[in-house]
Amino acid sequence: MNRRRFGNWVLILLCLTLSTILPAQESPIPVYTSPIVNLDRTVEFNLYAPKADKVTLLGSMQSEEVTLTKAENGLWSMTIGPLPPEIYHYQFDVDGTKIMDTKNQYPYPWLDGKSELIIPGTPALLHEVMDVPHGTLHNHIYNSSTTGSSNLVRVYTPPNYDPLNDKEYPVLFLLHGFGEKVSFWSDFGKINLIVDNLISQNKIIAPIIVMPNADPLEAEYYKFFSGQVDGNAWMEKNIDVLDKDLHNDLFPFLKDRYKIKWDKRSMAISGSSMGGIQAILLGVRNVNEFGWVIGLSTSLNVPPFGTENIQQINKLPLFQLNIGKKDTWGFKQSNKVHKWLLENDIKHEYVISNGGHDWDVWRKDMIDLLPQLFR
Numbered sequence: 001m002n003r004r005r006f007g008n009w010v011l012i013l014l015c016l017t018l019s020t021i022l023p024a025q026e027s028p029i030p031v032y033t034s035p036i037v038n039l040d041r042t043v044e045f046n047l048y049a050p051k052a053d054k055v056t057l058l059g060s061m062q063s064e065e066v067t068l069t070k071a072e073n074g075l076w077s078m079t080i081g082p083l084p085p086e087i088y089h090y091q092f093d094v095d096g097t098k099i100m101d102t103k104n105q106y107p108y109p110w111l112d113g114k115s116e117l118i119i120p121g122t123p124a125l126l127h128e129v130m131d132v133p134h135g136t137l138h139n140h141i142y143n144s145s146t147t148g149s150s151n152l153v154r155v156y157t158p159p160n161y162d163p164l165n166d167k168e169y170p171v172l173f174l175l176h177g178f179g180e181k182v183s184f185w186s187d188f189g190k191i192n193l194i195v196d197n198l199i200s201q202n203k204i205i206a207p208i209i210v211m212p213n214a215d216p217l218e219a220e221y222y223k224f225f226s227g228q229v230d231g232n233a234w235m236e237k238n239i240d241v242l243d244k245d246l247h248n249d250l251f252p253f254l255k256d257r258y259k260i261k262w263d264k265r266s267m268a269i270s271g272s273s274m275g276g277i278q279a280i281l282l283g284v285r286n287v288n289e290f291g292w293v294i295g296l297s298t299s300l301n302v303p304p305f306g307t308e309n310i311q312q313i314n315k316l317p318l319f320q321l322n323i324g325k326k327d328t329w330g331f332k333q334s335n336k337v338h339k340w341l342l343e344n345d346i347k348h349e350y351v352i353s354n355g356g357h358d359w360d361v362w363r364k365d366m367i368d369l370l371p372q373l374f375r
Contacts, residue, residue, distance in 0.1 A: 030073045034103040041119055042081035045092075047101065050074025052094050059090025060358050061117065068092075085121035086360050087188070089114045108188065111179045116188070127190035127363050132200035133159035137186055142253045144216070146245040152213050153250060154182045155258065156192050158199055158206035168259045170207050170374040172292075173246075175214040175271030175278050182211050188359045189272075191366060198370055205374045207268075208260055212250055214275050216241045232301075239278055243285065265317065268292030268373050272362045273329075280321070281305060287312040292373050294320045296365050297357050299330040300337045307344055314347045318372060321348065322365045324355035 034046040045057055047068065055076040056065040061083050068076035091098050091114045098112055106116035124130050135158045144151040158169065174191065176184045185191045191209060198204045217238045254260060261267075269290045271279040276295035283293030284305045293316060313319055323334040338350045351368075355361035 030075050032075060032103065034101050035115075035117055037117075037119060038081075040081075041083050041085070042079055043083060043117065043119075044077065044079045045090075045101070046103070047076045047092050047094070048074055049076055049094050052076070054093075054095055056093045057090060058093055058098070059088055059114075059117070060356075060360065061086075061088040061090065065093065083119050085119045085125055087127070087190075087363075088117040088119070088360075089358070090117055091115065126197050126367050127194050129193060130197050130200070132196055134196050135159050135161065135192055135199075137192055140253070140257075142249060144245050144249045146241060146248050147216050151216065151245065151249070152182045153253075154186060154211040155254075156186065156195065156209040156211070157258070158195065158208070161208075161259075163257075163259065165259070168261045170205060170266035171254075171260045171262075171268070172207050172209045172373065173267075173269045173279075173290075174209055174211050175269070175275030176211065177214075177271070177273030177275050180214075180275075182213050185209075185211050185272075189363055189366065194363065194366055195370065198367070204370045207370075207374065208258055210250075210254065212242075212246065214238075214242060214271065214278055216245050235274070235277070239281055242278060243282055246282075264289060264291040266291070266374060268294070268318075270294040270296065270366075270369070272296040272365075273298070273357065276322075283319075284309055284313060287316070291316055292318045294318065294322065294369060296322045296362050297324065297327055297330050298337075299333040302333075302336050302340050303344075304337055304340070310344065310346055314345075316347075317375075319346070319348045320351060320369075322351045322353065322369075324353045324357065324361050326354065326356035327361075329357050 032046045036044040055068045058065045068078040100113040101115040104115035108114040138155045269279045276298040280295040283290045
Protein backbone atom coordinates (compact mmCIF):
# COMPACT_ATOMS: atom_id res chain seq x y z
CA MET A 1 0.00 0.00 0.00
CA ASN A 2 1.52 3.29 -1.02
CA ARG A 3 1.79 6.26 1.33
CA ARG A 4 -1.04 8.25 -0.33
CA ARG A 5 -3.55 5.36 -0.13
CA PHE A 6 -2.57 4.73 3.51
CA GLY A 7 -3.21 8.40 4.34
CA ASN A 8 -6.67 8.25 2.76
CA TRP A 9 -7.61 5.23 4.90
CA VAL A 10 -6.40 6.97 8.04
CA LEU A 11 -8.56 10.00 7.19
CA ILE A 12 -11.62 7.83 6.59
CA LEU A 13 -11.14 5.96 9.88
CA LEU A 14 -10.69 9.26 11.75
CA CYS A 15 -13.95 10.63 10.34
CA LEU A 16 -15.82 7.46 11.25
CA THR A 17 -14.45 7.59 14.79
CA LEU A 18 -15.38 11.24 15.30
CA SER A 19 -18.89 10.60 14.00
CA THR A 20 -19.46 8.07 16.79
CA ILE A 21 -17.92 10.26 19.53
CA LEU A 22 -19.30 13.73 18.77
CA PRO A 23 -23.04 14.36 19.31
CA ALA A 24 -25.17 15.27 16.35
CA GLN A 25 -25.49 19.05 15.94
CA GLU A 26 -28.90 20.41 16.91
CA SER A 27 -30.72 22.75 14.60
CA PRO A 28 -29.84 26.38 15.27
CA ILE A 29 -32.28 28.35 17.44
CA PRO A 30 -34.43 30.45 15.10
CA VAL A 31 -34.33 34.22 15.37
CA TYR A 32 -37.81 35.42 16.33
CA THR A 33 -39.82 38.09 18.17
CA SER A 34 -42.85 37.82 20.41
CA PRO A 35 -45.37 39.32 20.59
CA ILE A 36 -45.73 41.10 17.24
CA VAL A 37 -48.56 43.67 17.22
CA ASN A 38 -49.63 44.34 13.65
CA LEU A 39 -51.20 47.52 12.31
CA ASP A 40 -54.61 45.84 12.13
CA ARG A 41 -54.28 45.00 15.88
CA THR A 42 -53.84 41.28 15.24
CA VAL A 43 -51.08 39.80 17.38
CA GLU A 44 -48.58 37.05 16.57
CA PHE A 45 -47.17 35.01 19.44
CA ASN A 46 -44.05 32.86 19.13
CA LEU A 47 -42.18 30.54 21.49
CA TYR A 48 -39.18 28.30 20.85
CA ALA A 49 -39.80 24.99 22.62
CA PRO A 50 -38.45 22.18 20.37
CA LYS A 51 -39.06 19.38 22.89
CA ALA A 52 -42.57 20.43 23.93
CA ASP A 53 -45.59 18.34 22.97
CA LYS A 54 -48.17 21.09 23.47
CA VAL A 55 -48.06 24.87 23.91
CA THR A 56 -51.15 26.95 24.64
CA LEU A 57 -51.79 30.66 25.16
CA LEU A 58 -53.74 31.89 28.18
CA GLY A 59 -54.57 35.56 28.66
CA SER A 60 -56.99 38.25 29.72
CA MET A 61 -57.74 39.02 26.05
CA GLN A 62 -59.68 35.76 25.64
CA SER A 63 -61.90 33.50 27.70
CA GLU A 64 -60.31 30.19 26.66
CA GLU A 65 -56.78 28.96 26.03
CA VAL A 66 -55.66 28.58 22.42
CA THR A 67 -53.15 26.04 21.07
CA LEU A 68 -50.08 27.17 19.12
CA THR A 69 -48.79 25.35 16.03
CA LYS A 70 -45.31 23.82 15.99
CA ALA A 71 -42.93 24.23 13.03
CA GLU A 72 -40.11 21.83 12.11
CA ASN A 73 -37.53 24.17 13.64
CA GLY A 74 -39.21 23.93 17.06
CA LEU A 75 -40.90 27.33 16.92
CA TRP A 76 -44.51 27.43 18.12
CA SER A 77 -46.67 30.23 16.64
CA MET A 78 -50.19 31.58 16.39
CA THR A 79 -52.01 34.81 15.54
CA ILE A 80 -55.13 36.17 17.27
CA GLY A 81 -57.26 39.28 16.91
CA PRO A 82 -57.84 41.95 16.00
CA LEU A 83 -57.96 43.01 19.66
CA PRO A 84 -59.56 46.15 21.12
CA PRO A 85 -57.03 48.74 22.36
CA GLU A 86 -56.16 47.80 25.95
CA ILE A 87 -53.41 46.34 28.14
CA TYR A 88 -53.63 42.57 28.52
CA HIS A 89 -51.70 39.95 30.48
CA TYR A 90 -50.88 36.49 29.18
CA GLN A 91 -48.65 33.45 29.61
CA PHE A 92 -47.80 30.22 27.82
CA ASP A 93 -48.62 26.75 29.10
CA VAL A 94 -45.83 24.41 28.00
CA ASP A 95 -46.80 20.80 28.71
CA GLY A 96 -48.53 21.86 31.92
CA THR A 97 -45.96 24.43 33.08
CA LYS A 98 -47.00 28.09 32.89
CA ILE A 99 -44.25 30.51 31.86
CA MET A 100 -43.77 34.11 30.74
CA ASP A 101 -43.13 34.98 27.12
CA THR A 102 -39.32 34.80 27.10
CA LYS A 103 -39.06 37.38 24.30
CA ASN A 104 -41.43 39.92 25.83
CA GLN A 105 -39.63 42.89 27.43
CA TYR A 106 -42.64 43.81 29.61
CA PRO A 107 -43.05 41.18 32.35
CA TYR A 108 -46.00 41.16 34.74
CA PRO A 109 -44.40 39.56 37.79
CA TRP A 110 -47.44 38.60 39.82
CA LEU A 111 -47.74 35.31 41.73
CA ASP A 112 -47.39 33.24 38.56
CA GLY A 113 -45.30 35.00 35.96
CA LYS A 114 -47.12 36.65 33.07
CA SER A 115 -46.27 39.09 30.31
CA GLU A 116 -47.88 42.37 29.32
CA LEU A 117 -49.45 42.95 25.91
CA ILE A 118 -50.15 46.57 24.95
CA ILE A 119 -52.56 47.34 22.12
CA PRO A 120 -52.37 51.13 21.64
CA GLY A 121 -55.45 53.19 20.89
CA THR A 122 -55.99 55.70 18.08
CA PRO A 123 -56.35 58.26 19.52
CA ALA A 124 -54.42 57.32 22.65
CA LEU A 125 -56.39 55.97 25.60
CA LEU A 126 -56.34 57.76 28.96
CA HIS A 127 -53.83 55.27 30.41
CA GLU A 128 -51.37 55.88 27.55
CA VAL A 129 -48.62 58.47 27.18
CA MET A 130 -49.93 61.71 25.69
CA ASP A 131 -48.24 64.97 24.81
CA VAL A 132 -49.20 66.68 28.08
CA PRO A 133 -47.29 67.90 31.16
CA HIS A 134 -46.26 64.96 33.30
CA GLY A 135 -45.98 64.48 37.02
CA THR A 136 -43.16 62.73 38.85
CA LEU A 137 -42.87 59.35 40.57
CA HIS A 138 -40.73 59.37 43.72
CA ASN A 139 -39.40 56.18 45.32
CA HIS A 140 -38.59 56.31 49.03
CA ILE A 141 -37.20 54.01 51.68
CA TYR A 142 -38.24 55.02 55.20
CA ASN A 143 -37.65 53.53 58.61
CA SER A 144 -40.68 51.81 60.08
CA SER A 145 -40.62 51.66 63.87
CA THR A 146 -43.78 49.56 63.61
CA THR A 147 -42.10 46.68 61.76
CA GLY A 148 -38.58 47.33 63.00
CA SER A 149 -37.27 47.46 59.44
CA SER A 150 -37.13 49.63 56.34
CA ASN A 151 -40.25 50.07 54.24
CA LEU A 152 -41.00 51.26 50.72
CA VAL A 153 -43.39 53.86 49.37
CA ARG A 154 -43.94 55.35 45.91
CA VAL A 155 -45.35 58.88 45.65
CA TYR A 156 -46.79 60.67 42.62
CA THR A 157 -46.66 64.46 42.48
CA PRO A 158 -48.62 66.27 39.73
CA PRO A 159 -47.13 68.51 37.02
CA ASN A 160 -45.81 71.86 38.30
CA TYR A 161 -45.62 70.56 41.86
CA ASP A 162 -43.05 72.68 43.71
CA PRO A 163 -41.96 71.64 47.22
CA LEU A 164 -40.82 75.23 47.84
CA ASN A 165 -44.26 76.59 47.03
CA ASP A 166 -46.88 77.01 49.74
CA LYS A 167 -49.59 75.33 47.65
CA GLU A 168 -50.89 72.13 49.27
CA TYR A 169 -52.56 69.20 47.53
CA PRO A 170 -55.21 66.63 48.47
CA VAL A 171 -53.91 63.09 48.83
CA LEU A 172 -55.07 59.68 47.65
CA PHE A 173 -53.63 56.66 49.46
CA LEU A 174 -53.74 53.86 46.89
CA LEU A 175 -53.19 50.29 48.08
CA HIS A 176 -52.00 47.39 45.92
CA GLY A 177 -53.37 43.85 45.85
CA PHE A 178 -52.21 40.56 47.28
CA GLY A 179 -48.73 39.54 46.12
CA GLU A 180 -48.05 42.91 44.50
CA LYS A 181 -45.63 45.77 45.20
CA VAL A 182 -45.69 49.54 45.68
CA SER A 183 -44.84 49.92 41.98
CA PHE A 184 -47.87 48.05 40.62
CA TRP A 185 -50.37 50.92 40.59
CA SER A 186 -48.06 52.95 38.38
CA ASP A 187 -46.40 50.13 36.41
CA PHE A 188 -49.63 48.30 35.54
CA GLY A 189 -52.42 50.57 36.75
CA LYS A 190 -50.78 53.48 34.86
CA ILE A 191 -52.22 55.74 37.54
CA ASN A 192 -49.63 58.46 36.94
CA LEU A 193 -50.47 58.65 33.22
CA ILE A 194 -54.21 58.60 33.92
CA VAL A 195 -53.85 61.50 36.37
CA ASP A 196 -51.58 63.45 33.99
CA ASN A 197 -54.12 63.13 31.19
CA LEU A 198 -57.15 63.95 33.33
CA ILE A 199 -55.40 67.02 34.76
CA SER A 200 -54.59 68.22 31.23
CA GLN A 201 -58.31 67.94 30.39
CA ASN A 202 -59.30 69.89 33.54
CA LYS A 203 -61.40 66.94 34.71
CA ILE A 204 -59.89 66.43 38.17
CA ILE A 205 -58.41 68.29 41.10
CA ALA A 206 -54.69 67.49 40.96
CA PRO A 207 -53.76 65.14 43.81
CA ILE A 208 -50.67 63.72 45.40
CA ILE A 209 -50.92 59.92 45.30
CA VAL A 210 -49.23 57.79 47.94
CA MET A 211 -48.70 54.10 47.13
CA PRO A 212 -47.54 52.41 50.33
CA ASN A 213 -46.47 48.85 50.99
CA ALA A 214 -49.75 47.08 51.76
CA ASP A 215 -47.84 43.93 52.80
CA PRO A 216 -45.84 45.05 55.86
CA LEU A 217 -45.87 41.42 56.98
CA GLU A 218 -44.40 40.27 53.71
CA ALA A 219 -42.40 37.41 55.24
CA GLU A 220 -45.57 35.93 56.73
CA TYR A 221 -47.38 36.51 53.44
CA TYR A 222 -45.22 33.84 51.79
CA LYS A 223 -46.28 31.40 54.51
CA PHE A 224 -49.90 32.39 53.94
CA PHE A 225 -49.64 31.76 50.22
CA SER A 226 -48.18 28.31 50.81
CA GLY A 227 -51.06 27.52 53.16
CA GLN A 228 -48.96 27.36 56.31
CA VAL A 229 -50.98 29.99 58.21
CA ASP A 230 -54.64 30.90 58.35
CA GLY A 231 -55.47 33.45 55.67
CA ASN A 232 -58.02 35.45 57.65
CA ALA A 233 -55.73 35.69 60.67
CA TRP A 234 -52.87 36.89 58.49
CA MET A 235 -55.10 39.45 56.77
CA GLU A 236 -56.36 40.91 60.06
CA LYS A 237 -52.85 41.10 61.51
CA ASN A 238 -51.51 42.64 58.29
CA ILE A 239 -54.18 45.39 58.36
CA ASP A 240 -53.40 46.17 62.00
CA VAL A 241 -49.69 46.53 61.25
CA LEU A 242 -50.43 48.59 58.13
CA ASP A 243 -52.65 50.93 60.15
CA LYS A 244 -49.93 51.48 62.76
CA ASP A 245 -47.23 51.94 60.13
CA LEU A 246 -49.30 54.59 58.35
CA HIS A 247 -49.90 56.62 61.49
CA ASN A 248 -46.62 56.10 63.35
CA ASP A 249 -44.16 56.12 60.47
CA LEU A 250 -45.43 56.96 56.99
CA PHE A 251 -47.61 59.97 57.84
CA PRO A 252 -44.77 61.75 59.70
CA PHE A 253 -42.39 60.88 56.86
CA LEU A 254 -44.75 62.43 54.31
CA LYS A 255 -45.45 65.51 56.41
CA ASP A 256 -41.73 66.33 56.40
CA ARG A 257 -41.43 66.05 52.61
CA TYR A 258 -44.68 66.83 50.81
CA LYS A 259 -47.21 69.65 50.63
CA ILE A 260 -50.27 67.62 51.60
CA LYS A 261 -53.62 68.81 52.92
CA TRP A 262 -54.34 66.69 55.97
CA ASP A 263 -57.99 67.65 56.53
CA LYS A 264 -60.65 64.97 56.15
CA ARG A 265 -62.17 66.27 52.92
CA SER A 266 -58.72 66.27 51.31
CA MET A 267 -57.86 62.65 52.19
CA ALA A 268 -58.98 59.60 50.21
CA ILE A 269 -58.12 55.92 50.50
CA SER A 270 -58.69 53.27 47.86
CA GLY A 271 -57.17 50.05 46.56
CA SER A 272 -57.72 46.97 44.45
CA SER A 273 -58.44 43.41 45.55
CA MET A 274 -56.73 42.93 48.94
CA GLY A 275 -55.92 46.64 48.85
CA GLY A 276 -59.64 47.33 48.36
CA ILE A 277 -60.46 45.32 51.49
CA GLN A 278 -57.81 47.26 53.38
CA ALA A 279 -59.10 50.60 52.07
CA ILE A 280 -62.66 49.89 53.30
CA LEU A 281 -61.59 48.58 56.71
CA LEU A 282 -58.97 51.29 57.32
CA GLY A 283 -61.35 53.96 56.03
CA VAL A 284 -64.07 52.87 58.47
CA ARG A 285 -61.57 52.46 61.30
CA ASN A 286 -60.21 55.97 60.65
CA VAL A 287 -63.48 57.54 59.54
CA ASN A 288 -62.52 60.87 61.11
CA GLU A 289 -59.42 61.09 58.90
CA PHE A 290 -60.47 59.83 55.45
CA GLY A 291 -63.37 61.53 53.71
CA TRP A 292 -63.33 59.39 50.57
CA VAL A 293 -63.31 55.59 51.03
CA ILE A 294 -63.44 53.32 47.97
CA GLY A 295 -62.79 49.59 47.62
CA LEU A 296 -62.24 48.05 44.17
CA SER A 297 -62.92 44.33 43.57
CA THR A 298 -63.15 43.38 47.22
CA SER A 299 -64.34 40.20 48.91
CA LEU A 300 -65.22 41.45 52.37
CA ASN A 301 -66.72 39.27 55.07
CA VAL A 302 -70.29 39.78 56.23
CA PRO A 303 -70.54 41.76 58.38
CA PRO A 304 -67.45 43.60 57.10
CA PHE A 305 -67.18 45.81 60.20
CA GLY A 306 -69.06 46.86 63.33
CA THR A 307 -71.96 49.28 63.30
CA GLU A 308 -70.61 51.76 65.84
CA ASN A 309 -69.39 54.19 63.15
CA ILE A 310 -72.54 54.25 61.00
CA GLN A 311 -73.31 57.91 61.68
CA GLN A 312 -69.79 58.98 60.71
CA ILE A 313 -69.80 56.75 57.61
CA ASN A 314 -73.08 58.29 56.46
CA LYS A 315 -71.47 61.74 56.59
CA LEU A 316 -68.61 60.77 54.24
CA PRO A 317 -68.51 62.55 50.87
CA LEU A 318 -68.09 59.11 49.26
CA PHE A 319 -68.22 55.53 50.54
CA GLN A 320 -68.14 53.17 47.56
CA LEU A 321 -67.67 49.56 46.45
CA ASN A 322 -66.76 48.64 42.85
CA ILE A 323 -67.00 45.14 41.43
CA GLY A 324 -67.05 43.41 38.03
CA LYS A 325 -69.74 40.94 37.00
CA LYS A 326 -67.06 38.51 35.81
CA ASP A 327 -65.07 38.74 39.03
CA THR A 328 -65.27 35.12 40.21
CA TRP A 329 -63.41 36.01 43.40
CA GLY A 330 -65.53 38.90 44.65
CA PHE A 331 -68.82 39.41 42.78
CA LYS A 332 -71.10 37.16 44.85
CA GLN A 333 -69.53 38.29 48.11
CA SER A 334 -69.75 41.97 47.15
CA ASN A 335 -73.47 41.52 46.52
CA LYS A 336 -73.82 40.15 50.05
CA VAL A 337 -71.90 43.11 51.48
CA HIS A 338 -74.05 45.53 49.47
CA LYS A 339 -77.19 43.88 50.87
CA TRP A 340 -75.83 44.10 54.43
CA LEU A 341 -75.03 47.80 53.99
CA LEU A 342 -78.57 48.44 52.76
CA GLU A 343 -80.08 46.49 55.66
CA ASN A 344 -78.08 48.60 58.11
CA ASP A 345 -78.95 51.91 56.42
CA ILE A 346 -75.31 52.65 55.57
CA LYS A 347 -75.06 55.16 52.76
CA HIS A 348 -72.84 53.92 49.96
CA GLU A 349 -72.41 53.69 46.21
CA TYR A 350 -72.30 50.27 44.58
CA VAL A 351 -70.77 50.30 41.09
CA ILE A 352 -70.94 47.15 38.92
CA SER A 353 -68.93 46.87 35.71
CA ASN A 354 -68.78 44.12 33.08
CA GLY A 355 -65.16 43.15 33.79
CA GLY A 356 -63.33 40.64 35.91
CA HIS A 357 -60.54 40.82 38.46
CA ASP A 358 -57.84 42.59 36.49
CA TRP A 359 -56.06 45.86 35.81
CA ASP A 360 -58.20 46.79 32.83
CA VAL A 361 -61.13 47.04 35.26
CA TRP A 362 -59.21 48.98 37.91
CA ARG A 363 -57.81 51.49 35.42
CA LYS A 364 -61.34 52.26 34.23
CA ASP A 365 -62.56 52.40 37.83
CA MET A 366 -59.98 55.07 38.60
CA ILE A 367 -60.79 57.03 35.43
CA ASP A 368 -64.40 57.23 36.63
CA LEU A 369 -63.53 57.80 40.29
CA LEU A 370 -60.87 60.51 40.15
CA PRO A 371 -63.15 63.29 38.82
CA GLN A 372 -65.41 62.78 41.87
CA LEU A 373 -62.73 63.19 44.51
CA PHE A 374 -62.04 66.29 46.62
CA ARG A 375 -65.04 68.24 45.28
